Amino acid sequence: MTVSGPARSPDRPLLHLDDLHTSFAQGAIVAVEGIDLRVGAGESVGLVGESGCGKSAAAKSILRLHDPRNTRIGPGRILFEGRDLLQLSDEGMRKIRGREIAMIFQDPMTALDPVMTVGDQIAECLDAHERLSATARKARILELMKLVGIPSPATRMRCYPHQFSGGMRQRIMIAIALSCRPKLILADEITTALDVTLQAQVLELIRSLRDSMQLATIMITHDLGVVAGMTDRVYVMYAGQIVETAATDDLFARPAMPYTWGLLRSAPDLEAPVVERMVPIEGMPPSLADPPSGCRFAPRCPYGREICERAAPPLAPNPVSGPEHAARCWGTQQVKGGGWLIGHDWRAPNSDTPTSGKAGTNA
Amino acid sequence: MPDTLKVQEKAQPLLKVTDLAVRFGEVRAVDGVSFTIAPGETLGLVGESGSGKSTVGRAILQLVRSSGGTVELDGTDLGALNGERLRTMRRKMQVVFQDPRGSLDPRMRISAILAEPLVIHGLRDKTAMADRVRDLMRLVGLHDDMADRFPHQISGGQAQRVAIGRALALEPALIVADEPVSSLDVSIQAQVMNLLADLRASLGLSMLFIAHDLAVVRHISDRIAVMYLGQIVELAPRDRIYAKPLHPYTRSLLSAVPVPDPARERARKRIILEGDPPSPDNPPPGCPLSSRCALRRELGDPAECEKRRPALTETALGHHVACHFARE
Numbered sequence: 039m040t041v042s043g044p045a046r047s048p049d050r051p052l053l054h055l056d057d058l059h060t061s062f063a064q065g066a067i068v069a070v071e072g073i074d075l076r077v078g079a080g081e082s083v084g085l086v087g088e089s090g091c092g093k094s095a096a097a098k099s100i101l102r103l104h105d106p107r108n109t110r111i112g113p114g115r116i117l118f119e120g121r122d123l124l125q126l127s128d129e130g131m132r133k134i135r136g137r138e139i140a141m142i143f144q145d146p147m148t149a150l151d152p153v154m155t156v157g158d159q160i161a162e163c164l165d166a167h168e169r170l171s172a173t174a175r176k177a178r179i180l181e182l183m184k185l186v187g188i189p190s191p192a193t194r195m196r197c198y199p200h201q202f203s204g205g206m207r208q209r210i211m212i213a214i215a216l217s218c219r220p221k222l223i224l225a226d227e228i229t230t231a232l233d234v235t236l237q238a239q240v241l242e243l244i245r246s247l248r249d250s251m252q253l254a255t256i257m258i259t260h261d262l263g264v265v266a267g268m269t270d271r272v273y274v275m276y277a278g279q280i281v282e283t284a285a286t287d288d289l290f291a292r293p294a295m296p297y298t299w300g301l302l303r304s305a306p307d308l309e310a311p312v313v314e315r316m317v318p319i320e321g322m323p324p325s326l327a328d329p330p331s332g333c334r335f336a337p338r339c340p341y342g343r344e345i346c347e348r349a350a351p352p353l354a355p356n357p358v359s360g361p362e363h364a365a366r367c368w369g370t371q372q373v374k375g376g377g378w379l380i381g382h383d384w385r386a387p388n389s390d391t392p393t394s395g396k397a398g399t400n401a
Numbered sequence: 402m403p404d405t406l407k408v409q410e411k412a413q414p415l416l417k418v419t420d421l422a423v424r425f426g427e428v429r430a431v432d433g434v435s436f437t438i439a440p441g442e443t444l445g446l447v448g449e450s451g452s453g454k455s456t457v458g459r460a461i462l463q464l465v466r467s468s469g470g471t472v473e474l475d476g477t478d479l480g481a482l483n484g485e486r487l488r489t490m491r492r493k494m495q496v497v498f499q500d501p502r503g504s505l506d507p508r509m510r511i512s513a514i515l516a517e518p519l520v521i522h523g524l525r526d527k528t529a530m531a532d533r534v535r536d537l538m539r540l541v542g543l544h545d546d547m548a549d550r551f552p553h554q555i556s557g558g559q560a561q562r563v564a565i566g567r568a569l570a571l572e573p574a575l576i577v578a579d580e581p582v583s584s585l586d587v588s589i590q591a592q593v594m595n596l597l598a599d600l601r602a603s604l605g606l607s608m609l610f611i612a613h614d615l616a617v618v619r620h621i622s623d624r625i626a627v628m629y630l631g632q633i634v635e636l637a638p639r640d641r642i643y644a645k646p647l648h649p650y651t652r653s654l655l656s657a658v659p660v661p662d663p664a665r666e667r668a669r670k671r672i673i674l675e676g677d678p679p680s681p682d683n684p685p686p687g688c689p690l691s692s693r694c695a696l697r698r699e700l701g702d703p704a705e706c707e708k709r710r711p712a713l714t715e716t717a718l719g720h721h722v723a724c725h726f727a728r729e
Contacts, residue, residue: 308655308658315620318591
């Protein structure tokens with residue numbers, strides 16, 4: 039098929055998660071349930087959702103970073119340049135990690151080794167993948183430290199992580215991720231632990247590196263502000279599933295389903311008028327060990343109808359914005375008993391009374 | 402009490418912090434901070450890591466010893482009290498911390514956690530205690546069947562509700578809320594912020610709301626103070642500080658918060674602060690921001706900034722700023 043596939047995502051994407059499942063505890067907890075996600079070469083994709091929605095579990099599955107003793111990755115495929123990473127041996131995966139796909143973690147203090155100089159940590163990945171002379175190795179470390187904006191790299195490369203500030207440590211993490219010139223970077227909540235002014239610096243750095251190095255990125259985040267400024271396309275996850283996907287501009291201009299609306303309403307916006315009360319999403323996400331049988335968002339959804347609890351909706355194109363914009367919501371789908379949210383203005387007050395009534399207990 | 406006297410009392414601030422200083426060895430964590438909080442008022446205290454904002458909160462609560470200045474609650478200088486008299490005053494001010502799980506004893510049931518302050522302050526009657534605990538749970542929106550659970554059996558948002566309930570147990574006049582929603586998901590943050598706003602309105606609470614950015618405190622604060630390197634650099638009524646921020650640091654803080662809208666986000670001009678904040682054990686002479694200040698660079702690096710520390714001065718009604726060059 040050549041017609042479908044998200045707008046700016048090419049026919050043969052760099053990465054394609056094809057119906058990927060990841061489960062823990064002998065399959066008792068399905069953290070990632072059949073997600074389909076594509077990233078084109080050089081493209082920046084956002085994977086957004088709240089704690090426990092499965093966004094980090096999905097990212098870690100790509101690099102096989104979960105504890106294999108209690109994790110099952112599959113069924114599904116992780117196609118990287120057309121090759122299924124799930125078919126690779128552990129040795130084969132080692133050639134992918136760092137060199138083809140690298141990951142930047144949220145907390146640079148726990149991700150860095152406290153008893154190893156940052157120069158050696160930056161070179162660790164190089165040492166694993168390339169044979170460099172001592173001079174070439176040092177030159178590459180200095181080049182990387184300069185690239186990410188660490189002042190006086192020649193002296194700083196001999197320092198340990200605790201001698202750096204939080205922002206500088208995150209720059210070191212980025213230098214490590216870039217060291218083997220990967221094609222794809224998975225950035226997992228990389229600015230969450232940073233102060234806002236440092237967050238702005240780090241995002242600016244990622245933006246410029248991405249452009250100059252033709253990097254593809256997956257920005258994994260709960261922050262819609264970061265998504266708005268950093269991504270071309272976005273996937274919204276809820277309770278292990280992708281519930282909405284669209285080009286970033288389209289998602290913000292015409293969000294299709296109530297969970298995305300809820301996220302947008304509760305995202306802080308300094309330029310919006312002050313309100314006396316914020317609009318939260320009532321209740322809390324379901325347990326992944328025992329998810330609702332219908333729509334997973336139904337117990338919290340103020341727009342729900344009878345069909346929502348009876349059957350689980352598929353992720354289907356949103357009739358308003360075209361095939362590249364899809365939502366997992368009966369309200370947006372032209373089926374019997376569905377379709378009542380097509381073209382609904384999410385900013386309008388909700389006249390619908392929820393069928394399921396109470397949104398459950400407060401979180 | 403005659404009515405005139407009551408009115409006079411109302412005009413008194415509930416909390417008055419004057420020239421507060423806290424030192425940890427050579428580190429001047431808090432360096433000459435002054436502000437007041439009126440009864441029923443919420444002051445947002447904003448600053449990044451290491452700005453001293455949490456230390457201000459702790460010094461008010463007498464959890465760290467100040468090295469200078471005074472903290473007066475209801476006209477009483479807390480620094481002059483100790484033992485039983487300090488304990489009595491402590492009933493009037495309670496704290497909610499950032500990490501709700503870390504601040505709840507994992508081996509105590511929710512009901513016992515809520516009852517603990519009542520026990521410490523002398524409530525003995527079992528029935529009265531059970532009633533009060535149930536009232537507190539309802540007040541913070543917790544279902545009755547949570548009473549017998551342990552902290553690990555409830556969500557982060559629910560744990561923060563427990564911590565808020567515990568803070569309210571003794572009917573305090575002042576709550577120091579130290580980043581109470583920072584560790585929660587955005588949708589849950591809104592729930593807890595609404596709870597705090599409701600409680601403030603229904604109980605007439607005063608609040609010192611400490612946060613690391615200007616987004617969270619916006620909806621709940623009457624006035625906002627911005628701290629940098631142990632000092633307040635700007636203090637103004639809420640609507641003024643967002644509409645007309647004067648201090649270059651406040652401006653960069655505001656511009657750094659991303660907005661959830663791609664078009665506006667692309668069009669936004671960021672004032673990016675260069676480098677890291679200087680270490681508080683070796684602050685720059687003069688203005689604390691001088692080494693990173695965009696306004697100073699724009700003005701061609703005037704020497705004034707490094708020579709003299711700017712005082713917090715009122716530029717318009719209730720709008721205070723500490724900068725030699727900030728103008729409207």
